[in-house]
Amino acid sequence: MPPGVAHGAELADVGAGRIADMDAAGVSLAVLSVGGPGADLLPPSAGVALARDANNRLADLVKDRSDRFAGFAHLPMTAPEAAADELERCVRELEFVGAMVNGHTDGLFLDDPRFGPILARAEALDVPIYLHPSIAPKAVRDAYFGGLPGQTGFLLAGPGFGWHAETAIHVLRLILSGALDRHPGLKLIVGHMGETLPTWLTRFDDVLSGAATHLERRVSQTLLDQVSITTSGWFDTPAFLAALAAFGADRILFSVDYPFSDMKRGVDWLATLPLGPADLAKIAHGNAARLLRI
């Protein structure tokens, strides 16, 4: 079953039920966003209207409980200049703390020059872009994920593997294209324990940095300078150990991916990690407070 269908009731409840779940788990603040693709699937004018409406509705929800909720903007990616303007409106007028971008738009990743205005505006506003996975292009689904029993191919293309590999590729394209060098103040966030990136730093420098003579920094350095990672949906201690060793305690943000993952399970898992109180405090809330200014 697609995740959105399985969690319809929890997704729809952005009020008392959600806050009760947060209270039960000990979560003080949740950043809300439109879940999954939306305006990015629509032609420009319809996308702009949908995103504006979605953001206004989210702002109303957040305003009612600004002690417990913050918001990420939903952007009309098929109209990049308008998306940049909508991001600015969301940050300046609605007090949102960043934007969530759902992977590729019409098969193009954020390194495509048409999206430059969005990167520039996020940098100028000093708010992060959260790169969320999206549905893989059909060509990739056909090449890699066909012919498996039941729902397993569908899941393998998505949250069972494909989503996460694609999001890592998205980050690497932003680095290798030079986009992050052109926007050195841009902050990215990726979830799912860093979408495999923490285990690759040596390999990236061995294989990619030598050929990337157009870049100002080694690939690993750009990752550490501009990318933070979250634990969303990935309560896995071996993966956390690699993330901590590679990215360090200043670049990891606790996150659940509610309602697709269970809030209490995430918090309970966080408490089991081999962290002293200073690093635990950073990961539990300090890094998010600094990066999102909440």
Added chain:
Amino acid sequence: MPPGVAHGAELADVGAGRIADMDAAGVSLAVLSVGGPGADLLPPSAGVALARDANNRLADLVKDRSDRFAGFAHLPMTAPEAAADELERCVRELEFVGAMVNGHTDGLFLDDPRFGPILARAEALDVPIYLHPSIAPKAVRDAYFGGLPGQTGFLLAGPGFGWHAETAIHVLRLILSGALDRHPGLKLIVGHMGETLPTWLTRFDDVLSGAATHLERRVSQTLLDQVSITTSGWFDTPAFLAALAAFGADRILFSVDYPFSDMKRGVDWLATLPLGPADLAKIAHGNAARLLRI
């Protein structure tokens, strides 16, 4: 420059020069294999002839220095029954210790029923199949890796990311298709610190195992039962920490990926790892000796 071109001299020297490099690094034994695709790119009859010739030549090299070399079979994957027979010939007559398979064949992975005879024969002979990355299908290269500067897209599709994601998908297809349940004695080896798999065990069980009701085991259990990983080309301590925590010291084999990676660098890195002497001995040689019976 493609790696094979950059390392032509080292690749060609399967004698005194290679043994001198092994001596200088402290490597006692190397498993040799045909590097990269070969017979798997040819139509059946030509592939069978090429593989047979390559394996005979490799056997001559190994026989001369059986104190320092062992061999993996090169298989004519486009002729699966003949490939199974060639594997048996290599193991019984040439004393090879397993086979190396270079990813997909004509876009098909080893879960395709046509390759069943190869899996069954490896299982019957009790020799492992080493799944090596190969060139990604063109559809994937076009969707994910186009439009980047210089050689960076080519490298990102290959040893900079794509190879490794594809090999993880290969293993997962073998699990989700039920092929590893049908061949529970089959042993797989994947290199590059497990092709990201060590950081996924919790996620696989969360996302995939529930939908895979046709399988006899959880995905993580099948990985631990039938897959060993090597350090080849991945001298990265954060990645190793995740691999050790997830797969354990009994399933990690030291390997260099010579000449694409440097032998002395690998050995020096191995010595820096936080391992006691018992686990270090397993990873340095004990696990390979047991799995390959060398």
